[in-house]
Amino acid sequence: MWPFWWKGASGFSARSTAEEVTHGIDGTGLTAVVTGASSGIGEETTRVLALRGVHVVMAVRNIESGNQVREKILKETPEAKIDVMKLDLSSMASVRSFASEYKSLDLPLNLLINNAGIMACPFMLSSDNFELQFATNHLGHFLLTNLLLETMKKTANESNREGRIVIVSSEGHRFAYGQGIRFDKINDEASYNTLQAYGQSKLCNILHASELARKFKEQVVNITANSLHPGSIMTNLLRYHSFINTIGNAVGKYVLKSIPQGAATTCYAALHPQVKGVSGEYLMDNNISNPNSQGKDKDLAKKLWEFSLSLTGEEES
Numbered sequence: 260m261w262p263f264w265w266k267g268a269s270g271f272s273a274r275s276t277a278e279e280v281t282h283g284i285d286g287t288g289l290t291a292v293v294t295g296a297s298s299g300i301g302e303e304t305t306r307v308l309a310l311r312g313v314h315v316v317m318a319v320r321n322i323e324s325g326n327q328v329r330e331k332i333l334k335e336t337p338e339a340k341i342d343v344m345k346l347d348l349s350s351m352a353s354v355r356s357f358a359s360e361y362k363s364l365d366l367p368l369n370l371l372i373n374n375a376g377i378m379a380c381p382f383m384l385s386s387d388n389f390e391l392q393f394a395t396n397h398l399g400h401f402l403l404t405n406l407l408l409e410t411m412k413k414t415a416n417e418s419n420r421e422g423r424i425v426i427v428s429s430e431g432h433r434f435a436y437g438q439g440i441r442f443d444k445i446n447d448e449a450s451y452n453t454l455q456a457y458g459q460s461k462l463c464n465i466l467h468a469s470e471l472a473r474k475f476k477e478q479v480v481n482i483t484a485n486s487l488h489p490g491s492i493m494t495n496l497l498r499y500h501s502f503i504n505t506i507g508n509a510v511g512k513y514v515l516k517s518i519p520q521g522a523a524t525t526c527y528a529a530l531h532p533q534v535k536g537v538s539g540e541y542l543m544d545n546n547i548s549n550p551n552s553q554g555k556d557k558d559l560a561k562k563l564w565e566f567s568l569s570l571t572g573e574e575e576s
Contacts, residue, residue, distance in 0.1 A: 267544065267545065267546030268546055268547070269527070269531075269533055269545050269546050271523070271527065271544070271545035271546065272544060272545070273490060273516065273520065273544040273545075274520060275520065275523050275527075275544075275545050276517075276519035276520050276522075276523055277303055277304065277307040277519055277520075277522040277523045277525070277526040277527075278307055278310070278519065279523070280523050280524075280526055280527040280531060280545055281307055281308075281310075281311050281526050281527070281530050281531065284311055284530050284531065284532070285311065285312055286308060286311040286312040286313035286530055287312035287313075288312075288418075288420075289312070289313045289314065289369040289370060289420070290313070290314045290315075290316070290366055290367045290368055290369050290370070290414075291308055291313050291314070291315050291316065291368075291369065291370035291371070291372060291529065292315075292316045292318055292361070292368060292370070292371050292372065292407070293305050293308070293315055293316070293317055293318065293372040293374055294318045294319075294346060294348060294372065294373055294374050294375035294400065294403070295318075295319070295374045295375025295376065296315070296317035296318060296319055296325065296328070296374070296375075297317065297319040297320075297321060297324040297325045297327075297328050298324070298328075299492070299518060299521075300374065300427070300489055300492065300518055300521045300522040300525065301372075301374045301375065302328050302518075303518050303519055303521070303522035304372060304374060304522045304525050304526055304529075305317055305328065305332065305341065306332050306335070306336075307522065307526050308370075308526065308529065308530070309332055309336055309339035309340065309341055310336050310339070311530060313340075313370070313530075314340040314341075314342075314366075315339075315340070315341050315342075316341075316342045316343075316344055316361070316366070317329065317341060317342065317343045317344065318344055318345075318346035318357060318375075318403075319343060319344070319345070319346060320345070320346065320347045320348075322343060322345055325343035326343050329341045329342075329343055344357060344360065344361065345357065346375075346403075347399075348375055348394075348395045348396075348399030348400060348403070349385040349386065349387075349391060349394050349395045349399060350385065350386045350387065350399075351387050351398075351399070351402055351571060352386070354399050354402045354403050354406065355402070355406065357403070358403060358406035358407055361407065361410070362407075362410060366410075367410070367413075367414040367417075367418065368407055368410045368411045368414050368422070369411075369414055369415075369418070369420060369422050369423070370422070370423050370424075370425070370529050370530075371403075371404060371407060371411065371422075371423075371424045371425070372425045372427075372525060372529060373400040373403070373404065373424070373425065373426040373427060373464070374425075374427045374525065375395070375396075375399075375400075376395060376396045376427065376460075377391065377392055377395050377396065378392075378431075378457050379392075379453040379454050379456075379457045380392060380453065381453065382448045382451045382453075384446065388446070389445060389446065389570070390445050390446050390451070390456060392456045392457055392459075392460045393445055393456070393459065393460050393463070395460075396457075396460035396461065396463070396464065397460050397463035397464060397467065397567070398567060398570060398571065400426065400464070400467070401463075401467055401567045401571065402567075402571045402573065404424060404467075404471070405571070405573050411424070411482055412480055412482065415480065415481040415482055416481070419481075420481075421481050421482065421483060421535060421536070422481060422482035422483070423482070423483050423484075423485075423528065423529055423534070424468070424471060424482065424483065424484040424485075425484075425485060425486075425487065425525055425528045425529050426464045426465075426467060426468045426484070426485070426486045426487070427464070427486070427487060427489055427525060428461045428462075428464035428465050428468075428486040428487060428488060428541070428550075429457075429458075429461040429464075429488050429489070430488045430543070431454070431457055431458045431461045432458050432461040432462040432464070432465055432550060432551065432553075432554055433458065433550075433551050434454055434455060434457075434458040435455055435458035435459040435461070435462045435553070436452070436455045436456075436458070436459055439459070439462055439553040439556075439559060440459055440462060440463065440466075440559065440562075440563060440566075441459065442562070442566055462550075462553055462554060463563060464486050465486045465541055465550050465554040466554065466556070466559060466560040466563045466564075467484075467486070467560075467563070467564075467567075468484045468485055468486040468539065468541075469484075469486075469539050469554075469555075469557070469560045470557075470560040470561060470563070470564045471484035471539075472484045472485070472538040472539030473539065473557070473560070475538060476538065476539075483534070483536065483537060483538035484538055484539065485528050485534070485537065485538060485539065485540045485541070485542055486540075486541050486542070486550075487524045487525065487528055487541065487542040487543060488524070488541070488542070488543040488548070489516075489521045489522070489523075489524055489525060490515075490516035490520060490521050490524070490543075490544065491515045491516060492515055492516045492517070492518060492520075492521035523545055524542050524543065524544065524545050527542070527545045528542055541554060
């Protein structure tokens, strides 16, 4: 991470906020889906995209919480276009239901912001019997992206505007299991480690974006895919680690980002003209950065893609 005050090649730094990095950008005519949009950086991403004229569809587990956020944003920006739809990424049935409902609305889709996630929870299985962090942070988003890709391709083609997929990863990917992704031990409770499992899921996010970018280039599709580290932020992601929460609340104002700063790189990747044509990159502090060697492993990205297709029952898109 850059020192907070250090501006990178983009002209922005870790201190930059989502409003600052999108200042002067007109998102009118764009439609975005934002997962995990009812709290934390997802909520701020929704607010700022709507502020810039983007029609935002909030994809949330709790409709009531989503509507509360929507009403709050509308009070601040009455002209904002925001809808709320149900999505539980830990359930493939819910992901399929969301995608089906979205397509039935005949809405365009310019921006897909895969933001939702859980962090370092105790070992649990999803409703589809996959380890919960892998299921929520990667597999649900993988399926969602696949199901919405044709809509994004159609929108990019008809509008002649670049589509963008933004996947929120984390520097936590550096702390995955030694082999990176434990394909044969995804559900192994005996060797499960909360933080390494989180790192594994975040490595998956980087590799997912990388393989999407490769395929888009191969298919000559006007869509980009990038992953990013939002920064260290005190959000409800840490609800399973009360000690970390306590320490963070004590020293956070000195070493952690605020939520507006944490949402900045997402909004930068989604809207800024500097990112036009940039694909398959890992961003941090509103600048292009570098993941670890596993995050750059093209063969690992392909293997994860095939593995994810097999788990979701999807065909190649």
